[in-house]
Amino acid sequence: MSSGIELRNVVKTYGRGRARVEVLNGLTLAIAAGDFLALMGPSGSGKTTLLNLIGGLNRPDKGEVWAAATRINQLSGGELADWRARHIGFIFQFYNLMPMLTAARNIELPLLLTPLGRDERRKRIATVLDIVGLSARAAHKPSQLSGGEQQRVAIARALVADPEILVCDEPTGDLDRRTADEILSLLQLLNKRGKTIVMVTHDARAAEYATHTVHMDKGVLLPERIAA
Numbered sequence: 671m672s673s674g675i676e677l678r679n680v681v682k683t684y685g686r687g688r689a690r691v692e693v694l695n696g697l698t699l700a701i702a703a704g705d706f707l708a709l710m711g712p713s714g715s716g717k718t719t720l721l722n723l724i725g726g727l728n729r730p731d732k733g734e735v736w737a738a739a740t741r742i743n744q745l746s747g748g749e750l751a752d753w754r755a756r757h758i759g760f761i762f763q764f765y766n767l768m769p770m771l772t773a774a775r776n777i778e779l780p781l782l783l784t785p786l787g788r789d790e791r792r793k794r795i796a797t798v799l800d801i802v803g804l805s806a807r808a809a810h811k812p813s814q815l816s817g818g819e820q821q822r823v824a825i826a827r828a829l830v831a832d833p834e835i836l837v838c839d840e841p842t843g844d845l846d847r848r849t850a851d852e853i854l855s856l857l858q859l860l861n862k863r864g865k866t867i868v869m870v871t872h873d874a875r876a877a878e879y880a881t882h883t884v885h886m887d888k889g890v891l892l893p894e895r896i897a898a
Contacts, residue, residue: 673738673757673834673866675701675724680733682719682889693719694730695889701868703834706861708877709870711886717870718839720886724868725837726754738834755783759828759865763840765820767812773823774799774808780831798826802856818849825856836860838869842876854879 682694693716701707709717722728723735726742735743738757745753767776774795781791799805802822812820821841828836838857842850850873858879861867869880877883885892 673864674703674736675699675835675866675868676734676736677720677723677730678734678736680723680730680735682716682723682728682730693889694723696733697889697891699884699891701866703866704861704864706858706867706879706881707869708880708883709868709886710872710874710877710883711892715886716889717886721837721839721868721870724835725758725760726750755780755831757833757835759831759833759836761821761825761828761836761838761841763843765812765824767820767823767827769812772809772811773804773815773826776812776823777827777830780827784831794830794832795826798829801829801860802826816849817845818852821845821849821853822856825853825860829860834864834866836865836867838867840870840872842871842873847875850876 677697677699680694680697681692683690683692697720709720711717719728723730724737726737729743734741740753742750742753768779777795777798778791781794796805799808802825804819804822804826807815807819812823815823841857842853845853854876857867857869861881869876871877
């Protein structure tokens, strides 16, 4: 199944008092399966709104959103939740880990919504911990991990259900430069292994890790620039 993404003539508005604010204005964007796309632009340009539409966290007022060969804006609430669980991994600036759970248990959380048995869950947890280089930290709680290690746990959690698409909202925004580069190198590796990645970032250096960079302003896309 294709992990490509396409938005067609998408409009998204939000209410502000009696006024309506148009965040996305007839936006059309195609992202090929296996791409690593960086979305850049000033605050309020619509980047996170676009990311949330791709991840099925929100719906457009008009237009079509296709991802993983499915028109997701036509799915019911239950169908959309099931689709997200199977196809999308989310990585955020703030790691959103449960402080009372170990790294392994945090990673396991998305699998508790699946029919997988305990042995299969443990196998998947071990696999993704190895991918992110944290096998030795499986029993540690977030307070016992550095910021970079916590983000690696968050990435492992996003990977554990083996989604085709990773959506990343400022995944290195809370990290120092060296740690940020390590996380971006990991994302680049995951992309080379076949994951389609869409990343919102304000950091031009972070965008250099992507295959393509798209700039947004006031709800529209500016001409694409190809990464060197």
